[in-house]
Amino acid sequence: MKDRIFYFADFNLEALLSLSEQLRGRKCTCNVTKMPKCSSLNWVIFVTFDDGVEWVFRCPMAGRNNVYSDETSSKIVNSEASTLMYLKAHTSIPVPEVYSYSGTTDNSIGVPYILQSKATGRSLGSYDWSQCPNRFTGSRNPLTFLPISDKGREKVMEQFGSIMAELSDHRFPEIDSYRMASRRWNDFVAIGQKIDHSKNRLLYCIAGQFLVEMIPQLSSGYDNSFTLSHPDLHVGNIYVDDDLNITCIIDWSSASTGPIAELLATPGLGGLSQTAFRVPHCCFSNGL
Structure with missing residues (x-):
């Protein structure tokens, strides 16, 4: 029976620990008996160093658990890592620091991932x-x-x-060319306090059309x-x-x-x- 850490994906844990140790220069471990934390789109485990510092290893859901195609998931990983690195380099906005990332499975760990600092507080x-x-x-x-x-x-x-x-x-x-589709639902909820449902589908579409027309003015x-x-x-x-x-x-x-x-x-x-x-x-x- 495989360890619980591999519940969402089989990946090369030794390669992850080796990479983390090379990047920080300290020994580290992962609790293989602990289930990864998860949301609808990602799962997360923690890399713990011998001085108590923790890093976050974050991966997109795959296979039957994934709501996106592998190609879209890859774009999202690359986009998030690039965004975080831009914000870290050019602003004082507090965001996680990216230590390593890959948008595909073509890496030693075997899954798309972002290896980043853990939020404090x-x-x-x-x-x-x-x-x-x-x-x-x-x-x-x-x-x-x-x-x-x-x-x-x-x-x-x-x-x-x-x-x-x-x-x-x-x-x-x-x-952003993807913005209209990804943000329309949130904008509609803010306007009407309703969710996308067959009972209010017409209102949903009307609100979306208004947003399309408003963007050039905004x-x-x-x-x-x-x-x-x-x-x-x-x-x-x-x-x-x-x-x-x-x-x-x-x-x-x-x-x-x-x-x-x-x-x-x-x-x-x-x-x-x-x-x-x-x-x-x-x-x-x-x-x-």
Whole structure:
């Protein structure tokens, strides 16, 4: 029976450990009895060095677990690694550091991957960010959240304003050709608070058409240049320290370029109520 670490893919663990040791110059191990962490698109294991430092080994799902073709997965891996390296080299935005990557299986480890630093601090999702009064509590093991004050939310949102302002300084000559399809669902949800379903499919398509028509207008007046934006900003992808300083923003796998007006819109981060949203909006604007 194979070790649990190989649940999602058979890969050359010895090659991964050897590569990690060469890159950092210290001995390292992986816990082969532990299941990889996973999302719908990726699985993750951790490389632990003898001084306690951990690196993240992140791979796209493959085979029956993959919602994308191998070709698309390869493009996403290459795109995310390139985005992270660009941000690390040209901005002060806190993102993981990429130590090695490959978009194909043509490497000694045998799978597409990104080997990167581990985010420090804890996920903003650990905090009671949304203040949702109707949160489901029927589970046998309900989630418990750390308290966060309005001042704490204000501090986080003002930092986001500064981060988006810095992103806006980096312009690109073309809009991402994949952007329209990958972002239409998220934009529709923000407009109508609805999901793609047969009951509202017509509204979904109408909203998408409006977005197609709006993009040229949103991009006008900015020298026909575009800015880089994070495709999936929510509390689970944002890490903070004990003082709520943002320490890392992860998961740039489908980063795209788009109109600056979109970048400078206040991020919802997974949902504050409308009344609770007003103050963070002001603080986000203050950070710009």
